[in-house]
Every structure is written in structure tokens, then in C-alpha cells.
Amino acid sequence: MIPDNFEYHKPNSITGAISLLSEWGDDARVIAGGHSLIPVMKQRLTDISHLIDLKDIEELKGISISNGIVKIGAMTTQHELIQSEELAKTVPLIREASLQIADPQVRYLGTLGGNVANGDPANDMPGLMQTLNASYELKGPDGTRNVDAREFYEAAYFTAREDEEILSSISFAVPNGGYAYEKQKRKIGDYATAAAGVLIEVENNICKTASIALTNLSDTPVFCQNAVKILIGNKLDEPTIQEAVTACVDASEPVADVRGPVEFKKYVAGIIVRKAITNALARA
Amino acid sequence: MNETIPPKEERMTALNGLGSSRKRVEDARFTQGKGNYVDDIKLSGMLFGDFVRSPYAHARVKSINTEAALAVPGVHAVITAADLEPLKLHWMPTLAGDVQMVLADGKVLFQGQEVAFVVADNRYAADDGIKAVEVEYEELPVIVDPFKAELEGAPVLREDIADKKEGAHGPRRHPNHIFTWESGDRDATESVIAEADVVAEEMIYYHRTHPCPLETCGSVASMDKVNGKLTVWGTFQAPHAVRTVASLISGIAEHNIRIISPDIGGGFGNKVGVYPGYICSIVASIVTGAPVKWIEDRMDNLMATAFARDYWMQGKISATKDGKITGLWCHTTADHGAFDACADPTKFPAGFMNICTGSYDIPTAFLTVDGIYTNKAPGGVAYRCSFRVTEAAYFIERMIEVLAIKLGMDSAELRVKNFIRKEQFPYQSALGWEYDSGDYHTAWEKALTAVNYTKLRQEQAERIEAFHRGETRKLIGIGLSHFTEIVGAGPVKNCDILGLGMFDSCEIRIHPTGSAIARLGTISQGQGHATTFAQILASEIGIPAEDITLEEGDTDTAPYGLGTYGSRSTPVAGAATAMAGRKIRAKAQMIAAYLLEVHDNDLEWDVDRFVVKGAPERFKTMKEIAFASYSQAIPGVEPGLEAVSYYDPPNMTFPFGAYICVMEVDVDTGTTEIRQVFALDDCGTRINPMIIEGQVHGGLTEALAIAMGQELAYDELGNVITGTLMDFFIPTAWETPNYQTDYTETPSPHHPIGAKGVGESPNVGGVPAFSNAVHDAFKSFGLTQSHMPHDHWRVWKIADRLGLHD
């Protein structure tokens, strides 16, 4: 488990990082916390001859909340997300989910940007960002563009980000209503067997807005459009919830692995989604 | 002439001897990061060697091209089987009487097998070299299922012995068959079962797993060509045996080999075997003239060294209508992987699997074990276990549950009905063992009372009612286990490894000022020998434990012994320590008699001194005696105060215990939550209660891991699919419960201090307790048997099959 050699770059601006990416093309990769990338490099499963460390780029850091919009720099660590009292007050869902990621040491280094940009279907933040309907800001040689989290993921490790682009920040509107992130895993440090993020807003006993996304139940996170449609505008009674749960399970396409066969994962997906909806509803 | 003697109690306390929860002397070093593990060793000019490993489970090696690798900066040499062949080191003997390739000789037989050894300046250059070695493979059909190994058309795995009809353990009926081992009376057992009122039959599988100590295996070999001496530091649980084996296979005289086990970061059986890495680091040091280090990474460790278990145990158990067991039959299919490298005493190719009658008075029994080759890694080590006793205990504790279901009887009651009674000890088992001592009924009663068993059963019944009413989706499982271990291998008359008798040893030297050093043939891997063996000695010779240094693991200084595994250190080396201590005391008595001018027989031992009988004011302390032994000419007594004991135990010891686990099982998610674990151990005389408790906590946690998820899993192509600690399950502090421990104390009648050994008991007894809890939760819904590990999806599957998701 020894990585191959590479040249190490540590730019201190986004522009600097982009020009390095443009210069080295396919041979270059950016590194954030590195706890996904380094184990892969140690197995020499990937060819990287230029490693671009984003750690010194101040523009990629920080959490700001203003006018109902949360903006989080890509290099913000999970530990910082957990520690931010302002975030815990405005969007407690972030803290609830972050605490379920990896373990304390990994959370000190693991970043939000790395977690969402990697395209690993097992990562929790992509599903969470789809739940929040977040937007990713991408910066490249041709300027800045924004891509919705719900549009970003194409397949496992394939995303809308171009090779020479950097995911610089994540923004979303402060959600209203109840929230929950539920995850079943074998142990701390494991990926989800099934996980779901849920937001629900209820007004006069009727569901006003809702959002549900799933983690590790397909080769990308799954935003459950059909389930959301079922919930919105309706009274959230048992048959409605059941219908929404079924829609989520139908939207999932898990693959068998050491965590279990497909039929098990689909069943558990249903249980987890139900728990998440129930918890969110209780907090709505 | 002497000052007032402090009271006896006070002097005993000052010794910190037997029964004291003495704090560990090892800890000051370890807590400061001052341990000295093999990878910490750094010698001048040291090189690093590592392996090219096979990506395939079965393939012919068409060619190996090392040219590009040799051109990699920092690479010094690439060693292949062709280089080892002239030295006759391309194959090596295994501990089980088989041979194993050191480096791939024409073919590879499991994924991760060692193909070439790259020696370089450091581990980075070595890895660069590995990636540059070009190996051409031709894939061959793979056997991963031992039941398919002897089917028509099955590929022959071991072409080297394809025609050999006789193996190390008797006739072979097929090229992929290793041995068949039998124990007990086949005819009598089969007829008892045929005529029985009730017979329960079940296949019990104990899956393949791995000891996975946190430190992997490794070695540093240094051949000093000037004085012809080879020194090897390594992760060896049996350094002396390694020296003898190294001498036999290398031709280097044994006195020119020095084996040193430094601190070992956990062993659990992983470090008993002899691995190609050790051999290659030695050869590489001879070839390059420089010290060579080899350290496994975690994937290497899980893929290539020392799996454990993988026993398919077909069982039949018979009883009278009222639940008296009459017979036990077991046929085991043992998947040994590509080479038979099981670490068992020579005469026991299936270890002590014939302890499978457990804690029960079963008059008739028969066991047969078939060893089979497959395309998996070799090993079959005793993972926190005394040679397959974990498999045996799991088998019988499952069969008891299965029989209880068949009888419609509570399994706690069935156990009570069939326990060997206190007065039956020493007890002769149907499969040939003489159990030394036990009091099972007392231990069991204590355990049932501690958990309030009757109330638990009530709660469980109420929960089931609630479940049927749709009020809950969680069931309660009550897992019972009463195990009997067999440890302390063992009597030289029937226990040896590669012909070396399984005695052990202790050498003691008392210094003039009354402190001491003791050296043993064992080696601690976390058990705290430096602490506990000093306690044994303190009680024997009256010198405070604090004044006794313990040394192990250096073959140039320690007396010969067979090492530490199979809970043998306390039963064997612990006994040697006590016996050597008694020799010291005998000589001390002569010296004291001379000094006090009385006859030897006029003296009596009093904690830390010899006292003249009837004249308590006249005495000599051990400290005084020690000084006298070096300073005075005593007629008829040699100067100095030293002793050595090589102890050949007359019998094994038989620790036992009663474990109960209460578990909540969620039928929808398959998740489980441990609510209570009660563990009562009887390990005979207790040397250090604090350390015993620590051993029990650790063993229970390993048992929890094994029962609930830890698995060395292969896909159908023979690829290891649990090769990192992401997938190979080891629970964290979060998933691990608190344990309640208790004890009874039934000394071993044949051990000098009555101790029996404890390190492995919690693993042996824990696995059935956890597994039985899962089974018990679903019992009333019709579950009889479901294989481990009981991870989420397998538990869910049980519920699914029973229709609980409909």
C-alpha cells in the first residue's frame, strides 16, 4: 500500500489551481482532505503525476449565512460543519448528517467539497445536498458556473465537473420545517447500507414542501422526485407515507456487496426512508 | 537478634504475588510509545523486501520477467522460486506435515500468494519494483467450495503431490483430499443414534475468519557473514521453534541462529506460523549481505497469512425422551486452503476438535474430520483458541440448542440435565480426554441467577406477544453458552509440533542483593507475562514481584520452549516457573539451615523466609539467604542461587465458563443490539484478577466480531472480498457493549499452582453465546439453524425466510 510518485503543488488561489489543472490535464488531480484519494493512490488504482493541494486557498474556506442563503466553501471540513453553532441553529440537518460520516479523525480532514465532488455513491454529502437542493459553484478556465446537486451526478465517479474545473462552494436556501438524516451502517467508519435525507414542511396539516434523497442505493445519489410529488399538497397520513416510501424504494437501484444483497438493501431503504420521514415530520 | 517480624498478611501483600491485581510493569513503556515492535527496528544499511503477489486464485505462472524491476532506482534484487531452488528453499515444510511454496513454483494456488520478492533501499522503492515485475499467468479453474473439491472433473490443485496416496496423517482418497481423522467409536455411536428416542441433526458452519492483530507480521533478518551468525527479529509466537525450523531448512547450525521476538502487537494465532516473508528476508540478507526487513501491509495480512476456522460440521445428537443425551456424531469438512499449514500438534490434524462433547456427560461419540484443499490461503490457525476448540465448542453449544428445540425443552434445563457432575472429575470423555476438574452446575446456577433467567424468559414471551399484536418489530434473544476448554498443550507423550515436545521452561537467577531475573520459553503478545509470571514467582520464592525481571523471546538467552498460543503459557510455562521457584526454595532451605545451624527439616517456609519451627524469632529471609549464597562457603552447597525447570505437563487443563448474552434483534433492518453480556469464567487459581478481566473483555469483543460480522469472504473466483479494515469487520468502542464478569475457582489438581489459563475462554464461550442469542430470538418462529456471521443482511434474511416481512 505505497503510492506512486507525484509532483506536489500547493497554489494559494483558485486561479492558480485552475491554471495547474489546465496545464497538466488528465495527469493532475486536486486533493482536499485526501482520505478518499490517498487510500486509492496507495493501491495505485489511479495514475496521478501532479497533485494539487487546495489547502492554502482561503477563498475555498468558510461558512456564511445571509439572506436565507447558506454558502459553504468547498474546503470546509466535516469537523467545522459540526462545530459551527450558527449552522447547527439554522440547518441542524447538516450536523446530524455530518456526525454520521466516517469517524472523528477522518472528519477533521474530510471536506464538504471533497465529499460531494468525488462522485462516490457511498458518500453521504451528495445525497444530503440533493435533499437541500444545493447548488455547486464550479470555477474553470472559462469562468464560473453553477450546477444543481440534483443534476451534478452522472454515474459512479462521473460528474458534471470538467477535468479542469474546481468545485469552489456549495450554496442552498435555509430550509424550513422538519428534517432528518437516517443511516444504517455496520459500524462507525462504514459506508451506508442505506441512508436517506428528508425535509418536510407542513402547513395546516398539509405537506407544503418536501425533499428526499438517498445515499448508496444507486450509482449516484437518488433524488426521489416521485415521492416528493406524492407528499406535497397532501395530508401526511399512513397511506400517503407508505406510497412515498414505495416510490423511494422504486427509485433505488442498489447493487449487492458485502453489506448485503439487493432485496435486503431495497427493504432496508424502505425502513430507513420511513424512519427519516417520521423523524422529519415529528420535527416539522 | 532480629527485629520484629511484620505480620504475615502484610508481608504477603508486599510480595504482590498470586491473586493480586498488580498493575502491569509493561505499561510505562507502552503508554509512552516506547515499545519496540519489529517495524521499529532500524539497522545500519537495512534494506526492505516485499512481495509481488498473485492476483489470481489459481493460475499457471508462464513467465516472470524481472528486468524492468531491477532497473527501478533503489531496487537491489528480485528473488523468484528459480533463485531459491538451488538452495532448496523454494518450498518449505508446514507445521502440519505438508509443504508450502515459499515463492510460486510453476503455479499459484490462492489470491495473494507470494510470487517474487523485491529487495530495495526502502519500502517505497520496493513497491515501485513490485509494480515493474512482469508476470504472465494462465488462469485455471478455481475451487472455493470444499464440497466441490472431489467432484468429477475438479481441477487438481496440488500437482506436486497429486499421486501421493499417503499424506502426513494417513491415506488420501483424492488429489484434493488431505486427510481423514477419526476419534471415538463409530459403530457404537451409529447404533445408539439409530435406536434413540430423539435425534436432532444439523449442519453447523463456522465460517472462515482471520485473527487480524493490529500489528501485522514481519521480520528483520541480519546475516553477519564475518561470524556466520544469523539474527532474525520477528513476530514469532514461538521463537525457539522458529529457530529449530530455520536451522533444519536452511542448513545453518542452530547455535548460529538467534531468533528474537521483540514486543508483539497482538498475535491471536496469526503469528504462530512460518511464513514465506520470514524465509525471504533471511535469504535476501544472505544474498545482499545487508539486513533485510519485511513487513506485511493489512491487505497482505488478511489475504495471505493465517486464516482461522472454516469448518463445516454435520452433527447428530441423540437423547432419551426426557432429555438425557445418549450419543453425539459429527462429520466435519475442513477447508484448509491451498497448503495444509494448520498449526496443530502433530498427532492432531484437526486439533482438539474431539473436545466436541463439551461440558456434557455423553457416553458415546464419534467424530470424523476431512481436510480438503481449496484455492484459498493456507493457515487454519487457532485464533484466540486452543487448536479448534472454538469450533468444537460452537458445534456442541449449537447442537444442544437444536436438540432442545427437538425435545421441546428449555435449553438451560437440558444443559443442567447433562452436565458432567462435580463428583465425576477427573472425567473420561467418550472421545478420549481426561477432564481435570470442574463444577459446572454451580457456575451455571450462578449465571442464570445473575441475569434473572426466569424473568428474561417472561419478558421474551411478552415481547413475542407484542410482536404478534404489531406493537413492536424487535425481538429478544437470550444466548446461552456453557463451554469447556482444553488448553495447555501439552503432555510431550502426545503433543508435539514438528517433533518438538510441547513442554515449556523457566530459568531463574537470584542476584546477591535478593532481586531476580526469570527467563521463559514463551512470549507475551499483550498478555502481561512480565507482570503475572513475576507474581507466580513472588509467591513461590518470597521475593516481591517488583524485584523480579521477566525476559522472554530471545533464543540466545531464554530457555527452550514452544511459545505462546493455545492458552498454554500459564498451564505450561507458568507451571515451569512455579517448579523452578520450588527448586530455588529447596536450595534456600539448605542455606538457611546452615546459617541458622539447624537441620533442614527443622525449618518451615513463612511467606518470604525460613523460620525455625517453634522459634519464630529465628529466621532467614530470602534476601539474606540470597546474599549468603554468593558470599559464604557453605559445605556441600554450590555457590549461587539459580534453577531451571523444563515442565512436561501430565495433562491438559480444562477451564470452563457460563456465558449469557441478551440481545435485541430488529427483524426489519437486521440490526442487533447487545443489551447484556454476563461472563463467568473458571480458570482455576487466579493469578491477577485485573488481567483476567481484561482478557475476558478482549476475548468477548473478538467473539462479538466473529459472531456478528467478521468474515474472510471469497467470491466464486477466489478473490478475497473483505481484504481491508473497511470490509473486514472489527467493532469500535461504539458497537462494543460493557461486559459483566464473574468467576468461580476450581483449581486444576495437576498444575503446581492450580491455574488453568484464560486468554481464549471468552472467544470460545462468547461466539456461541452471541450466535445462540440470534437463533433464540427467532426460535419461536421456527428457526433451527442459520450460519454465522449474523451481520445485518443475514439476520434480515432469517426474518424474511420465516415470513416476518409479509
Added chain:
Amino acid sequence: MEKIRLNMTVNGKAVEVLTEPRQLLAHVLREELELTGTHIGCESTHCGACTIDMNEMSVKSCSVFAAQAQGAEITTIEGLGNPDGLNVIQEMFKEHHGLQCGYCTPGMITRAYRLLQENSNPTEEDVRFGMAGNLCRCTGYQNIVKAILASAEKMNESKETA
């Protein structure tokens, strides 16, 4: 590959090491600086044996490139003790039998140190959750948890008397 000059402060001392960027921090500490108390157990961020304190964070040094540690303030197990002996956590690990083979111990203690810096009054649940990045194969964690809770108590006591 060109080597880089790596400057760090390790256990209060400024150090400079010439290293390939790919060298893992754990290897730099162990092999270049001969601080072998930091151990390596899994190489994939799962076991925590290589935990060090870096810039006031608990970090798994087997999964950090040397180059990433440029300018870092690092404390390893060797830097935690007092010159005259064990610090409170080390003492409590010994007192409560929180270790056996000792291999996970430096990572455990280094992690516990940071945990207690951030939460001086942890509950048992806090400790179990906060220590979940460190695996132990010997102790079953029960005595480790006990040792850390006892450390917190001791540290608070000495704060009160100070």
C-alpha cells in the same frame, strides 16, 4: 522524483526533513525522525493506530502525505508525557488496565488527549463515540473508556485545586 524540504514542529521542536512528496507522514515520523511510537495498523484510515495531533486536530498520519504537513505543529505520543514520567491519560491507562499488547495505545492516548481538550467533561457515550476512529483488538474498549473518563476526572480535579 525531486525531494522536498519539509519543515514541521514536532513535539515542540523545529525539524527539517528531505522527503519525497509521496512519503506518508507516518513513515516520516517513524523512519526519518525515529518517533516509532506512532504505529501503522491498516493503512486505510480505519484503525487509528497512527493517530497524531496535528494543528490541534486528531489525524491519521498513515493517510497524510508528507507534503501536506508542511508547516504543521505536530504532537506524537512521545511528546505527550511529562519529562519526569507519564501524563494523566497515560497514568490512567495503566491504572485501569486500558492496554494489553500496546500497539493501539499511542493512537488511543493521542486521540483521547484531543478529545479531552475539546470536551473536558465527557459522558461514557461521548467517549465511545469520540474514540470510534481507533480500533483495539485486545481490551474490548471497556477499560479504555474507563481510563479516559478517569483522566477527565483527574484533569478537572487538578484544575480545581490549581
